[in-house]
Amino acid sequence: MSEQSIVLQGVGVGRGAVWGPVATVRPAPEVPADEPVPADRAAAKEKVLDAFTLVAKGLRAQAQGASATVADVLKATAQMADDPALREQTGQRIDKGEPPMHALTAVVASFAEMFTAAGGYLAERVTDLNSVRDRVVARYQELPEPGVPPLPWPSIIVAPDLSPADTAALDLDKVLGIVIEQGGPTGHTAIIAGQLGLPCVVRATGASQLGDGDIVALDAAHGTVTLDPDDETRAAVETRRAGLAALAEATADGATADGHHIALLANIGTAEDAERLTDAAVEGVGLFRTEVLFLGATTAPTVEDQATVYTRALAALGGRKVVLRTLDAGADKPLAFVTQAGEENPALGVRGFRLVRHAEGLLRTQLEAIARAAKESGGTPWVMAPMIATVEEARQFSAMAREAGIETVGVMVEVPAAALRAKDILAEVDFVSLGTNDLAQYTMATDRLLGSLVDLLDAWQPALLDLVAATAAAGVETGKPVGVCGESAADPVMALLLTGLGVTSLSMSPSAVPAVRFALSQHSLETCRAIGEVARKAPTAAEARAAALTLVDPHVREVLALD
Ligand code: PEP
Numbered sequence: 310m311s312e313q314s315i316v317l318q319g320v321g322v323g324r325g326a327v328w329g330p331v332a333t334v335r336p337a338p339e340v341p342a343d344e345p346v347p348a349d350r351a352a353a354k355e356k357v358l359d360a361f362t363l364v365a366k367g368l369r370a371q372a373q374g375a376s377a378t379v380a381d382v383l384k385a386t387a388q389m390a391d392d393p394a395l396r397e398q399t400g401q402r403i404d405k406g407e408p409p410m411h412a413l414t415a416v417v418a419s420f421a422e423m424f425t426a427a428g429g430y431l432a433e434r435v436t437d438l439n440s441v442r443d444r445v446v447a448r449y450q451e452l453p454e455p456g457v458p459p460l461p462w463p464s465i466i467v468a469p470d471l472s473p474a475d476t477a478a479l480d481l482d483k484v485l486g487i488v489i490e491q492g493g494p495t496g497h498t499a500i501i502a503g504q505l506g507l508p509c510v511v512r513a514t515g516a517s518q519l520g521d522g523d524i525v526a527l528d529a530a531h532g533t534v535t536l537d538p539d540d541e542t543r544a545a546v547e548t549r550r551a552g553l554a555a556l557a558e559a560t561a562d563g564a565t566a567d568g569h570h571i572a573l574l575a576n577i578g579t580a581e582d583a584e585r586l587t588d589a590a591v592e593g594v595g596l597f598r599t600e601v602l603f604l605g606a607t608t609a610p611t612v613e614d615q616a617t618v619y620t621r622a623l624a625a626l627g628g629r630k631v632v633l634r635t636l637d638a639g640a641d642k643p644l645a646f647v648t649q650a651g652e653e654n655p656a657l658g659v660r661g662f663r664l665v666r667h668a669e670g671l672l673r674t675q676l677e678a679i680a681r682a683a684k685e686s687g688g689t690p691w692v693m694a695p696m697i698a699t700v701e702e703a704r705q706f707s708a709m710a711r712e713a714g715i716e717t718v719g720v721m722v723e724v725p726a727a728a729l730r731a732k733d734i735l736a737e738v739d740f741v742s743l744g745t746n747d748l749a750q751y752t753m754a755t756d757r758l759l760g761s762l763v764d765l766l767d768a769w770q771p772a773l774l775d776l777v778a779a780t781a782a783a784g785v786e787t788g789k790p791v792g793v794c795g796e797s798a799a800d801p802v803m804a805l806l807l808t809g810l811g812v813t814s815l816s817m818s819p820s821a822v823p824a825v826r827f828a829l830s831q832h833s834l835e836t837c838r839a840i841g842e843v844a845r846k847a848p849t850a851a852e853a854r855a856a857a858l859t860l861v862d863p864h865v866r867e868v869l870a871l872d
């Protein structure tokens with residue numbers, strides 16, 4: 310790398326690398342508090358109405374070059390910008406002497422209130438409504454529209470963070486990778502990037518200084534973003550891309566070099582994700598985050614609504630293993646229809662399975678929908694509950710799921726209490742799955758969304774490894790499956806360690822599977838066990854990973870850029 314290159318350091322998601330031009334995501338413009346009443350009201354009104362038209366036109370033009378799903382999102386927003394009532398009421402307020410952007414904001418707020426009260430589909434359109442407001446405000450101020458800009462060519466998206474709406478509008482044919490300045494590796498932008506198979510660097514300090522058209526090289530394996538990469542850096546990126554693309558051709562089931570089987574599974578959040586897996590070389594789904602389906606919903610989904618989506622997902626996977634997780638609402642995944650407002654510490658509050666305490670019907674409805682989907686699709690889903698802390702909770706969930714007709718029932722181990730008593734918990738259920746994202750959060754008393762404490766959330770933290778090892782040992786002793794479905798399963802070195810500890814399946818973003826499959830295939834079970842032993846003796850996270858790496862095959866280290 311040349312001496313002049315500026316390198317931003319962040320935390321990488323995945324092992325991919327890419328280089329290309331930057332496209333920055335623009336923030337929403339502000340409406341000045343002291344916005345004056347225009348001298349010429351008629352001209353101001355015309356300018357606002359023109360801004361509406363330009364916004365709708367721009368969105369439709371963007372939709373034309375976009376893939377089908379993205380085009381639908383953009384066209385729906387364009388339709389909102391065309392809404393006559395929205396325009397008319399804004400115009401009337403300007404006529405009466407309100408400053409134009411205040412008039413627009415007030416009208417949008419009253420529509421949003423109405424939509425929210427109506428619930429259902431309309432409530433879900435509030436995001437579009439706000440997006441139209443921000444775009445019109447920007448146009449009126451003659452600023453570029455906020456959000457992800459139209460991408461004339463493949464680009465690397467750079468943003469402070471991405472909202473779920475921004476992410477839905479990403480045109481995957483044109484997005485090479487994602488760099489965000491905030492967030493953390495187990496935050497939702499990172500998870501979605503992994504889901505989409507996009508190389509991503511989160512917590513890239515200084516990323517906001519990057520400008521449209523800057524050429525950068527993004528290296529997720531090292532968590533770096535290099536501005537103006539020289540030929541050598543670009544060549545290294547190309548080599549990595551080619552190497553990973555070659556690994557992606559492999560389709561064998563997950564196994565160590567000596568044939569010890571480890572199921573490699575995918576984490577998904579929607580039925581579309583399941584449909585995208587049709588040709589993927591995965592043995593099934595190890596975590597279906599069902600709450601993702603209802604993040605925008607304002608009313609509880611019915612049995613029918615849910616059964617339809619689950620049937621679709623199960624049918625897409627045609628008999629492959631699918632582990633559905635019941636709603637994990639609360640904390641970082643609030644669901645408007647059930648999450649209690651006003652908790653001081655939502656991550657420690659009524660979330661996950663604990664919702665059963667005040668909304669038992671919600672869980673029963675979901676279990677009924679899953680059982681119905683199982684019948685309709687002919688699949689036999691495994692079902693697990695999130696955030697289990699005690700044996701009683703595991704017992705209660707197991708009883709409820711079996712009553713609903715679910716055959717294979719498990720729970721997640723993501724609270725230290727459950728890991729420490731994994732054997733007792735396993736006595737109640739058929740399997741457990743380690744959610745290392747939350748297990749790290751609760752072991753290290755560190756908010757998983759707080760990027761600034763990311764070192765404490767490192768999956769190699771010795772205390773976390775101890776809890777994972779205790780859970781795996783309980784599985785070995787009882788002969789019941791213990792999977793890992795947190796982000797740590799996607800780290801190829803960690804995957805070797807987990808295999809050595811006795812974990813039976815690894816579930817991750819589908820894009821992470823090829824590297825993990827390759828790493829496993831190059832090491833014997835004995836080496837995996839030795840990796841577990843040396844890593845667990847280390848007193849710090851950095852030393853644990855370094856110790857593990859000494860036993861990793863040099864060729865694997867090179868191809869996957871593990872050093
Ligand atoms: C986890 O906590 O590790 C997990 C897999 O669940 P989620 O990330 O959805 O909380």
Ligand code: MG
Pocket residue numbers: 695723744746747
């Ligand atoms: Mg979790």
